[in-house]
Amino acid sequence: MTAPAAPRKRGRPGHDQDAVLTAAVRLFNERGYDATSMFDIAESLGITKSSVYHHISGKEQLLQMAMDRALDGLFEAAGEVRALDLPAIDRLERLIRRSVLVLAERFEFVTVLLRVRGNTVVEQHALARRREFDTLVTDLVKQAQAEGGVRPDVDPATAARLLLGMVNSLTEWYRPRTGGADAIADAVATIAFEGLRR
Amino acid sequence: MTAPAAPRKRGRPGHDQDAVLTAAVRLFNERGYDATSMFDIAESLGITKSSVYHHISGKEQLLQMAMDRALDGLFEAAGEVRALDLPAIDRLERLIRRSVLVLAERFEFVTVLLRVRGNTVVEQHALARRREFDTLVTDLVKQAQAEGGVRPDVDPATAARLLLGMVNSLTEWYRPRTGGADAIADAVATIAFEGLRR
Structure with a gap:
């Protein structure tokens, strides 16, 4: 399965674009998007600005690629969950767990x-x-409620926002280097679906 | 109980400082703190920059006042809850509810x-x-766990972060003009303590 490495090395636009994106996203999160220039991105990679422009049309393309990387992960998770032959409450729980894992894996994006x-x-x-x-999660809460899997006394849109609020809060406190995303996904699912009270 | 109004009107430093703070906080949230100048704040109030400096030492004082307004609300809630003669799980639930209400009341701060x-x-x-x-909430989760009020299979620090993550998510989607904070506090408490699953 080990392909010859040499032919791949020439050019490698995918690889280089990825390196630029990774460097850009790190700077966007450290300094903010507006405060980051294409020069800063090139400098952090030890290459010239024109080398960066060889792979990328500009800062906005990097922003779009970063956001797509995050959103694609979430929609892939939604697609996988949709295909499962399970009650809506269980698909909802899986989607919330998977969202935690997507966030942990694609943290910077x-x-x-x-x-x-x-x-x-x-x-x-x-x-x-x-x-x-958000709407997709809301619809899943509604469906689970209609099936009797989710308690009837919560508003589906509010529930969806609070579930995603819990998931998204990871950007404030999760440390990708420390890891433990599976345990956090368990904690989110336990609190949101079973509740803290014993 | 209606005190004569005239003597209060002269100067009213408290009132004027409050108006400056409200205008500043609105601009900080719209444009960002760095992008807001003392001139912008004065202009939005229709007064001169030197009038603003009559009440406020500078932009950083406004930032500190805004953050204190938010934090004081949370710590007041914690103080009230601490005084209650209730099991830790119930004090925790009340503190989370009160945090939602503080966030709704002091939304911009x-x-x-x-x-x-x-x-x-x-x-x-x-x-x-x-x-x-955060530590105060974590300690309350620990205490509730020790009393058997909170399920033993969640890490207290993770639980505290997720609870506050849910509460803090309101800054992303709550609209103070629409209101409904009590219903949202109920939804947060229901999901977090009883769970969505029926």
Whole structure:
């Protein structure tokens, strides 16, 4: 299964684009998007600005790629869960667990996504996809309620926002280097679905 | 109980300082703290910059006042709850409910607080008070666990972060003009303590 390495090394646009994206996202999260220049990104990689422009059209493309990386992960999780032949309450629980894992795996990308306020068309598009994901979770709560799996006394939209609020809070306190995402996904699912009270 | 109004009107430093703070906090949340100048704050009130400096030493004092308004609300809630003669699980639930109400009542101030990243001494001091509040919630979870009121299979620090993550998510989606904070406090308490699953 080990392919010859040499032919892959020439160019490697995918690899180089990825390196630029990783460096950019780190700077966006450290300094903020507005305070980061293409020069800063090039400098942090030890390459020239024109080398960066060889792979990327500009800062906005990097922002879009970062947000897509986060959103694609969430929508892939939703797609996988949708395909399961399970009651809605169990699909909802799996989606919430998977969202925690997506956030942990794509931590820097999700952090970029959650800080965006909709100042540009690219940001507005990402916010629209976030709302689409929220709606998808809300619909799953509604369906679970209709099936009798979720208690009837909670508003589905509020429940969805609070579930995702719990998940998204990881950007504030989770440390990817420390890990433990599985245990956190368990804790989120236990609290949200079974409750803290014994 | 109606005191004569005239003597209060002269000067009213408390009132004027409050107006400056309200205007500043609105701009901090709209444009960001760094992008807001003392001139912007004066302009939004239709007064001169020197009138603003008559009440306030500078932008950093406004930031500190805003964060204190948020933190004081949370610590007052913690103080009230501490005084109650109830099992820890019930004090914890009340503190979480009260935190939702503090966030709704002091929405703009809490929003300022939660966006702060610790770039200055004033911000670091506020972050330290936030951590103190987190620890207080963690200790309450531990105590409730020791009393058998909280399930033993959740880590207290993780539980505290997730509870506060749910509460703090309101800054992303709650609309103070629409209201409904009591119903949201109920939803948070129901999900966190009883769980969504029927």
